[in-house]
Amino acid sequence: MCKKIGFIGCGNMGSAMVGGMIKSGNIDKNNVIIFDRSTEKTSSLKERYGINVGKSSVDIASASDIIILSVKPNIYKDVIEEIKGIIDENKIIVTIAAGQKITDVEKMFKKPVKIIRTMPNTPALVGEGMSALCKNQLATEQDLEEIKEIFECFGEAEVIKEDLIDAFIAVSGSSPAYVFMFIEALADGAVLEGMPRDKAYKMACQAVLGSAKMVMESNEHPAKLRDNVCSPGGTTIEAVAELESKGFKSAVISAMRKCAHKSRYMK
Ligand SMILES: NC(=O)C1=CN([C@@H]2O[C@H](COP(=O)(O)OP(=O)(O)OC[C@H]3O[C@@H](n4cnc5c(N)ncnc54)[C@H](O)[C@@H]3O)[C@@H](O)[C@H]2O)C=CC1
Ligand SMILES: O=C(O)[C@@H]1CCC=N1
Numbered sequence: 001m002c003k004k005i006g007f008i009g010c011g012n013m014g015s016a017m018v019g020g021m022i023k024s025g026n027i028d029k030n031n032v033i034i035f036d037r038s039t040e041k042t043s044s045l046k047e048r049y050g051i052n053v054g055k056s057s058v059d060i061a062s063a064s065d066i067i068i069l070s071v072k073p074n075i076y077k078d079v080i081e082e083i084k085g086i087i088d089e090n091k092i093i094v095t096i097a098a099g100q101k102i103t104d105v106e107k108m109f110k111k112p113v114k115i116i117r118t119m120p121n122t123p124a125l126v127g128e129g130m131s132a133l134c135k136n137q138l139a140t141e142q143d144l145e146e147i148k149e150i151f152e153c154f155g156e157a158e159v160i161k162e163d164l165i166d167a168f169i170a171v172s173g174s175s176p177a178y179v180f181m182f183i184e185a186l187a188d189g190a191v192l193e194g195m196p197r198d199k200a201y202k203m204a205c206q207a208v209l210g211s212a213k214m215v216m217e218s219n220e221h222p223a224k225l226r227d228n229v230c231s232p233g234g235t236t237i238e239a240v241a242e243l244e245s246k247g248f249k250s251a252v253i254s255a256m257r258k259c260a261h262k263s264r265y266m267k
Pocket of ligand 1: 009010014036038041057071096121173
């Protein structure tokens, strides 16, 4: 891969993607250029990864074959207004914003542009991201495959239909936040029972990691794996019964409904 990849915006998500790409060893640091209006962010990323820093969004759009718009959704319009004169049919625009449909972005450019809409997540930083991708009409299957390969540098990536992207945000783009809350809750519970906090985080994280790996590798239904932990009259079923009575699963499902709804209708 020797195409130039440019990032406009390098906050939480942009920097996680940059970090995941460079740490993978599959993308040469000389092929990555970033711009963020916060010079503090760009300086620190340049120092950490040795990547190039542009002076403006226009700089990034001129220097890159693939332009990743990693600013907040409400900034898309302004950034696109700045760069649209430079974007031609040889460049690929990659969006990562919640709520910005392909048609919305096409309207902002007011001309035919190749667009790949994606939804990454922050575990990209540690090479364990999960991303979804879809394309507009002008982008080719080859363009889509090329961007997918870039996203696979920092985790798994799947092509999906755009109408599933709101569901995808709920289960993947946003879900690290709820998983972190669960880890925090597990650790708090252990501290309550007398465990030192640093140990509590380690135990909680390993339990979550190991459980996820088991679901992925065992081909068993999660409910079966749960049943295997619940000895009759034992400790686990006490916890499971309490979680059921507090509406644990329905709280998660209803949170995801809110998340997908927001993504579907946000401006
Ligand atoms: N944070 C996450 O876990 C995920 C975020 N996203 C999407 O990623 C995008 C960015 O979100 P975050 O990284 O969380 O936000 P953030 O606020 O951490 O980063 C946005 C960055 O854009 C910069 N910025 C603002 N205006 C700019 C401009 N005109 N030109 C250049 N840089 C500018 C800011 O200085 C900031 O560093 C959003 O569209 C969001 O929907 C998608 C998936 C996951
Ligand atoms: O909260 C948000 O809007 C972004 C999109 C997915 C994760 N963070």
